[in-house]
Amino acid sequence: MKSDDFDAWLVAEQAAVEAALEAWVPADAPAGLGLAMRYGVLDGGKRLRPLLVLAAAEATHGARAAALRAAVAVELIHAYSLVHDDMPCMDNDVMRRGKPTVHVAHGEAQAMLAGDAMQALAFEVLTPEDEPAMPPALQASLCGLLARSAGHAGMAGGQAIDLASIGLALDEKALRDMHRRKTGALLQASVLMGAACGERSPRAWDALSRYGAAIGLAFQVVDDILDVTQASETLGKTAGKDEHHNKPTYVSLMGLEAARRHAYELRNQAHVALADSGLPDAARLALLADRVVERDS
């Protein structure tokens, strides 16, 4: 696949995800709640998780309508986690995606409720009553994958480790365990939710699971690199905050160059997993792995 084609695909799919979020995150939820939810999820972000869902669904010939719902659900979980993570009792961040964070713009109470309602909305989007492309078995499977990746064993558990590890000297194993949960679980779930929309073969499922684990970790290694090498302006959020908060990172643990090498190793693991999958249409997943590692924001 040519890079031009891939770029065009990215732009088109980002627009499709934006339109679906626009349609499904209600502006008219009571007392400003809908506005806070929309502020927290619309018009920003690279939409990496939805892109992984859509590419994995495409590679496994999943129904488009189902994949788009799964993509929106994953992004809602990601966005709610950012809304809560930015609050004063957590990271106390005032800037995100180049604009004031939700609690700065809408108040802390509304930000907490908006995050809570976004998590619920993810499961609403996955359980439509009138969508032929989403039979009940698929709905149940998607809800299960999403809940497990978002909960205590996944994202929320990783955040708890993150909170508890500020100022501590984690070794690489402990750091990897934290990131596998905190960001890796939802990235891996994105791939598997896309695959769940398509034809299931144990071989492809296992390979995509390994692909998702590799890019999930690569994403965090690159995040740690960007936090020390990029300006806040490029990132659209506060740079240098890991060091400021005295958080352990791949860069503080192994140094900048070794962290870069590690990110490329993980990219290669992702490519190998795709080759093992037996899927003929996995080119976009391969290019997404490249983008995860080569991004500059």
Place this chain on the structure above:
Amino acid sequence: MKSDDFDAWLVAEQAAVEAALEAWVPADAPAGLGLAMRYGVLDGGKRLRPLLVLAAAEATHGARAAALRAAVAVELIHAYSLVHDDMPCMDNDVMRRGKPTVHVAHGEAQAMLAGDAMQALAFEVLTPEDEPAMPPALQASLCGLLARSAGHAGMAGGQAIDLASIGLALDEKALRDMHRRKTGALLQASVLMGAACGERSPRAWDALSRYGAAIGLAFQVVDDILDVTQASETLGKTAGKDEHHNKPTYVSLMGLEAARRHAYELRNQAHVALADSGLPDAARLALLADRVVERDS
């Protein structure tokens, strides 16, 4: 049914719910998260929502294993909402069920994460991979009912209205709308989730939906009454806080005696709905409606 039998049923079912929560809310979730989750949900509460699930499942001959999962899921949503609601940016309550609130005992960040993880866990409990009593169609149905009652159109939306209405003079229609969402939606969903575990007839479903709506509203009217008539010690939480926070209530709107009459009217509506249901085994649902109205804490 004799009152003694009903009391024995209540005690036995509360113990069954407690044991299921004990088994399914993980103590070993990372970095104290599991302990905060368990602190927020175990060993307290009347378990009204689980009791409604179990009684409705019994009335419709639903599978016990499915009903117990639905009961735990609903209680996890209720408990997470209390954890978040008590936080300083919301009600800033320091006491709940007779003990310090989660953020007082575990810190604000952990309380927010625990609430988030409890919401995810509710959907994990509803999507077991190996439970013959919960076919995928039931899992999907339960996830959909729970998500809609917890989200922007239900509980979270009601809380947003509540936040926005402090100090405002709501009329009865606006107050009813707020409470239908804030507490009514999840109580009604409890009844319907129980019914979803059983045999579906449109007649029973419609009647149980009306029963759930009536007791949902009755619960809140009684809550407002208890807030002004009971001491904090009896309630196990801070009494008089509605007036203190200048929140509109049924008592401030219609006066104490009219609020009491309204609660009994709603109880009667619930009984009429049960009579319309055609269900022969609805005695426990009728007695639960009585308890909702006659409780003193």
